[in-house]
Amino acid sequence: MMGTKVRSFSPLPRDVSLEELVPKDHFYRRLESEIDLSFVRDLVAPLYAGGGRPSVDPVVFFKLQLVMFFEDLRSERQLMRVVADRLSLRWYLGYDLHESLPDHSSLTRIRERYGLEVFRGFFDRIVEMCVEAGLVWGEDLFVDSTTVRANAAKAALVPRFAAQEHVDALFDGGSAGDDAGDTRVATDAALPGADDADLRARNAAKEDFISSAGRYGTKSRTPNPKKISDHVVNRTDPDACLVGQLKGTARMGYKAHYVVDGGRARVILTALVTKADVKDNQPMLDLVWHTTFRWKLRPHHVTGDSVYGTIPNVKALEQAGIRAYMPVIDYTWGKRALFRKDDFAYEPERDVYRCPAGEVLRNTGARKKLRLTRYVADPEVCNSCPLKSRCTEGKSGRAVNRNFDEEYFEKVKGYYGLEAYKKAMRKRKVWIEPMFAEAKQWHGVDRVRLRTLEKVNTEVLVTAAGQNIKRLLSCGGLGPGKPAQVAALRPPGRPRLLRFRYCPATHSRVSQHAARNGTATRISTATSRPPCSEPLRNRRVNSS
Numbered sequence: 001m002m003g004t005k006v007r008s009f010s011p012l013p014r015d016v017s018l019e020e021l022v023p024k025d026h027f028y029r030r031l032e033s034e035i036d037l038s039f040v041r042d043l044v045a046p047l048y049a050g051g052g053r054p055s056v057d058p059v060v061f062f063k064l065q066l067v068m069f070f071e072d073l074r075s076e077r078q079l080m081r082v083v084a085d086r087l088s089l090r091w092y093l094g095y096d097l098h099e100s101l102p103d104h105s106s107l108t109r110i111r112e113r114y115g116l117e118v119f120r121g122f123f124d125r126i127v128e129m130c131v132e133a134g135l136v137w138g139e140d141l142f143v144d145s146t147t148v149r150a151n152a153a154k155a156a157l158v159p160r161f162a163a164q165e166h167v168d169a170l171f172d173g174g175s176a177g178d179d180a181g182d183t184r185v186a187t188d189a190a191l192p193g194a195d196d197a198d199l200r201a202r203n204a205a206k207e208d209f210i211s212s213a214g215r216y217g218t219k220s221r222t223p224n225p226k227k228i229s230d231h232v233v234n235r236t237d238p239d240a241c242l243v244g245q246l247k248g249t250a251r252m253g254y255k256a257h258y259v260v261d262g263g264r265a266r267v268i269l270t271a272l273v274t275k276a277d278v279k280d281n282q283p284m285l286d287l288v289w290h291t292t293f294r295w296k297l298r299p300h301h302v303t304g305d306s307v308y309g310t311i312p313n314v315k316a317l318e319q320a321g322i323r324a325y326m327p328v329i330d331y332t333w334g335k336r337a338l339f340r341k342d343d344f345a346y347e348p349e350r351d352v353y354r355c356p357a358g359e360v361l362r363n364t365g366a367r368k369k370l371r372l373t374r375y376v377a378d379p380e381v382c383n384s385c386p387l388k389s390r391c392t393e394g395k396s397g398r399a400v401n402r403n404f405d406e407e408y409f410e411k412v413k414g415y416y417g418l419e420a421y422k423k424a425m426r427k428r429k430v431w432i433e434p435m436f437a438e439a440k441q442w443h444g445v446d447r448v449r450l451r452t453l454e455k456v457n458t459e460v461l462v463t464a465a466g467q468n469i470k471r472l473l474s475c476g477g478l479g480p481g482k483p484a485q486v487a488a489l490r491p492p493g494r495p496r497l498l499r500f501r502y503c504p505a506t507h508s509r510v511s512q513h514a515a516r517n518g519t520a521t522r523i524s525t526a527t528s529r530p531p532c533s534e535p536l537r538n539r540r541v542n543s544s
Contacts, residue, residue, distance in 0.1 A: 014098075018091040027070075028092040035129070035469055037062050043121050044114060056102045060093050061110050062122060064102075067092070069466035072442060074449050076104040111458065116213055119458040123271065124294070126465040130267045130472060131295065137263030138297040140325075140424065142432040143287060143304040144260075145280045148273075148440070149447040150240035150252040150456075157242070160233045209272060209283035210290045213454050229277050239453040241276040254448065256439075256460050257283055259291045260432040262303075265475045268435065269295060271464035273457045280307040285316050301325045303424040315408045325424040327416075328409050339391045342413075344400050353400050357387050361400055371404045439463050 022029065040058045048055065064079060067089055073079045080101055083089045087097075095101055130136055229241045240252040255278060259270040270291045274283060288302055301323035309328035317324040330340060344353045344361065353361040353375045359382070361375040377397040382388060392398040403409070415421040440446035443463050450459045 012097065016097065018087055018096065021087050022091045026088050028088045030473065031066070031469075032092055034473060039125050040122060043125070044118055047113060047118075056106055056110060057094075060102070061107065063093055064107060065462050066466055066469070069443055069462060072444050074444060076107040079107070080104045112455075116454050116457055116461075119461045123461045123465045126468050126472075127267065127269060127295065130265065130468055133472060135263060135265035135267050135471060135475065136261050136269070136295065136297075138261065138295070139300050140262035141269070141288065141291060141297075141299045141302045142260045142262060142428055143257070143284055143302060143308060144428070144432045144436070145255050145257040146436040146440075147243055147253050147276060148256050148445055148460075150234075150237050150254055150276075151447065151449055151451050152234045152237040152240045152252040154242070154250060154252060156234050156236045157232045158235055160231055163233050163235065163238075208286040208290075209274065210270075210286055213457050229275065237451040239275060239456075240451075243276040254453070254456055255280070256436070256445065257287060258432060258435055258464070259287050260435055262299075262427070262431065265471045266431055266435065267468055267471060268464045271460050273453065273460050275453065281310045281313055284308050284313050288317070288322075301420075301424060303428050305428070309412070311403055311405050311409065314412050315405050318408050318411060323415065324412050325415060325421050326412070328412050338393075339387075339398075341400055346402070346406075353402075355387075355391065355398065357385050357391075359385065361398065366404075372401045373404070375400045375402060435467065439467065443467075 037059045040062050044058045064076075064083070067073075067083065068076075068079050071079075071082060073082060080103070083093065083101060090097065090101075093101075127136075232242070234240050234252055237252065240254065242250055243253040244250050253276045255274050255276045257270075257272045257274065257280075258268055261267045261269055270287050272283060272287060284304065291297065292299065299322055302317055302325065304326040306327040306329060309324070309326040314324045314326075314328060330342070339356055343356050346353050351363050355361060355377060359377055361377045364374050364376050366373045376399045379395065379397040382392065382397040383395060385391070436445075443466065445460065445463050448456050448459055450456050
C-alpha cells in the first residue's frame with residue numbers, strides 16, 4: 001500500500017542538545033577539534049574598547065569566514081541563512097537552537113573594521129600551524145599568478161579625468177563650510193620637522209607590494225599611453241582593471257599571486273592580490289623575500305614560468321644563493337624565423353659576438369640608462385652573407401644587445417640540462433597551478449565578491465588559509481595526494497614497478513626492496529589511494 005506522509009510538527013523540548021543531533025563523525029566536529037581559532041582574540045584585542053556592550057566573538061566571526069569558504073557562499077546574507085537551518089553549523093559556532101545568530105550586517109562591519117592586517121595575521125597563524133605540523137619543507141618554492149574576475153562590469157567604465165572632476169567637485173563644494181567652522185590653530189610642535197621628513201623618507205623606501213596591499217609601483221606621475229587603467233576607471237570598483245582584451249574576452253579583473261612550498265602538502269606560504277595590469281614578475285621578489293624572512297626558510301631554488309625570468313629577478317635570486325629555475329626571457333625573439341641571440345657566441349676575451357656564419361659583431365658602446373652594450377656587424381659583410389635572410393631584414397648590419405648582468409642569464413641557462421631543473425618544471429604544473437584551479441572551481445575565487453584592492457586581498461587570504469586548513473586536516477604531511485604529483489616527481493622513462501609480498505609482522509603488504517633493506521613500511525591493502533587522504537571537497541558532508 002502506498003503511504004502518505006502527514007506534515008505534523010510538535011514543539012521541540014528545551015532539553016534537546018545539539019551534541020546529540022550532530023553526528024560524531026561530522027566534518028565540522030573534526031574541524032573544531034583540530035583547528036583552534038582562539039588565537040584571533042589576541043590578534044584583534046587592540047581594536048576593542050575595555051567597556052561597553054559585548055561584541056560578536058572574534059572566534060565566531062572567523063569560523064563564519066571558514067564556513068563561507070567550505071560551503072562556497074557568496075555573501076554574508078546567504079551565509080547566515082544557511083547557518084540558521086544547519087544544526088552542524090550552529091554546533092560549530094556554539095549557538096544553541098533557541099539562540100539568536102549575529103546579523104549579516106554585523107559581519108560586514110566587523111570585516112571592514114578589522115582591515116587587511118588582521119586577515120594577514122590570521123593567514124600567517126594558519127601557516128604557522130602547518131609549520132608546526134611538519135607540512136612545510138622549505139627547500140624549493142613555486143611562484144605563479146592567475147587572473148580573477150572582479151565584481152564589476154565593463155559598462156561602468158568612464159574616463160578617468162571625468163571621474164576625477166566629479167570627485168573634485170564634490171569635495172570643493174563642501175570644503176568652504178567645513179573650513180569656516182574650523183577654529184584649530186596649528187603649532188610649531190605639530191609641524192613636520194627634519195627628523196620627521198627623514199623618517200617618512202625611510203619608511204617610503206621600505207614600501208613593497210606586501211606592505212602596500214599590492215599597490216606598490218602602480219602609481220605613475222605621467223599617464224602611460226599604452227596603459228588602459230591610466231585613462232579609464234570603473235565606477236563600481238576603481239581598483240579593477242580591464243583584462244583579456246587581446247583575447248577577445250575583455251572583463252574587469254585582478255591578479256592573484258601565490259607562493260607555494262615544494263613539500264608534499266603544497267602549503268601556500270604567501271598570498272597577494274594586485275591590480276590586473278601589474279606584470280607577474282614585478283611582485284615576485286617581494287613575495288619571495290617576505291616568504292623566506294617570515295618563515296625563516298633557505299630555499300635551494302625558486303621555480304616559475306618564463307614570465308618571471310627577467311634579469312632583475314634572476315640576478316637577485318642568484319646573488320642571494322638561490323637558484324632561479326625559470327626559463328629566461330629572450331627579448332630579441334620576434335615573430336619571424338630569424339636567428340635568436342642564443343645563436344650568437346660571445347667571446348669574453350675579445351669582447352665580441354660571433355654570428356652563425358662566423359663573422360664578428362663588435363662593441364659599439366654602452367647604453368648606461370638601458371644597462372646594455374650593443375654589438376653590430378659590418379654592414380658590407382652582413383649584406384653579402386648568404387644567411388642574411390635568416391638573420392636580419394635591415395641593411396645596417398645585424399645588432400645584438402648584451403645586458404650588463406648577462407652572466408646571470410647564462411648561468412640560469414646552464415641549469416636547463418640538469419635533471420633537478422626538469423623535475424622542477426614538471427613539478428610546477430601539478431604543485432601550484434592546481435591550487436588556483438581548486439580556489440576557482442570549488443571556493444568562488446573565479447569571480448571575487450568584494451570590491452577594492454584591500455578587500456579583495458582579505459578575501460583571497462581567507463581562501464588561501466582555508467586551502468591550508470584542508471591540507472592540515474587531510475594530508476598530515478604524507479605523500480603526494482594525486483597520481484599526477486607522483487608522476488611529476490619521477491624522471492621520464494620506464495616506470496618503476498614495485499613488487500610486494502605479505503609481511504606477517506604487520507599483516508600488510510611491503511615492497512621486496514624495502515624488506516631486504518630493513519626499511520619496510522606499512523602499505524594499506526584496504527585502498528589503492530596514495531597515503532594522503534582525498535581532498536575534503538570529495539568527501540560526503542552530512543547536512544544536519
